[in-house]
Amino acid sequence: MQINNKMEGVYDDFKINDKYFNAIPRPTEDECTALDMKLIERGQMEPIIVNKDMIILDGHTRFDLLTQRGKKVKYVIKEFDNKKDEWNYVVESNVMRRQLNKFQRIEAMYGMYKTKKAETKTKNYDAEIDILNSIKRGNNTARDIARDIVYTTASVNRLCKELNVKGHIEIETSFRKYGHGRKGGTTSHVYKTTNSTDNFLNTHSKKTSGSASVLVGKIIGLNRNTVVKGMTLIEKADESMKKRLRSGNISMSEAYDRILKIKKGTSKGKKYSSHMQCPHCNQIEHKSKFKRIP
Secondary structure, eight states: EEEEEEEEGGGGGHHHHHHHSSSSSOOOHHHHHHHHHHHHHHOOOOOOOOOOOOOOEEEEHHHHHHHHHTTEEEEEEESSSHOOOOOOOHHHHHHSSSSOHHHHHHHTTTTHHHHHHHHHHHHHHHHHHHHHHHHHOOOHHHHHHHHHHTHHHHHHHHHHHHHHHHHHHHEEEEEEESTOOOSEEEEEEEEEEEEEHHHHHHHHHHHHHHHHHHHHHHHTOOHHHHHHHHHHHHHSHHHHHHHHHHHHHHHHHHHHHHHHHHHHHTTTTTSSSSSOOOOTTTEEEEESSSSSOO
């Protein structure tokens, strides 16, 4: 990446790329007013960033406010090796500059997350490392591990069987018969570390640093679990839920729990006792908010 010297130009020289302009949510009216006051009092302290074709990469709001007042715009040209690097710069610089909540930051990084996830191809390694670390933290059942590292119980059970075959964990199985004269029973598994667990983690710990969720988390200042929850909500939540997340009317943890409850509750025709989905607006709310029809 090459950075040229600071220059000045009139607004007619610059171009707008719709994809770059809409990379993240636009500033609110209050945020624009505050920035406009700063520009009036101090002038343009930071240049806008453009590429060699004079397309704005960072500073759309400053550009709009300055040109509305007929001011010349200070700018810096940055050149990139390819369009992917240029796009990553647009997203990273704008996400870090703006006052976005957690979900908005994760949403802005969704495209990069999908690209990184396809590039790294370390998903199974990362999952195995997450599971082993969770077991070392004292989580010994599939349900506890899944909740700890934000995986499905089925995935944890499957990967634990693979880890057991490799000798990295032990599985203790117990069977409890049903009572009241019923036939059959339930099988439960308890997962424990072995002597080779630490060796595996020490050998493969660097793989985790390359996972898509970790890389994205480092850029936007969030931990891996939060990023995974956010990406799940982007893919599974309906638009009304996403609007509430963007506005901050619901936390990511609460929204994630609701999505999980609806997903699990409808798999076998069962309904969770705490939340229901409205058949009219698809909102997920506590059942106390619904009126029972006699």
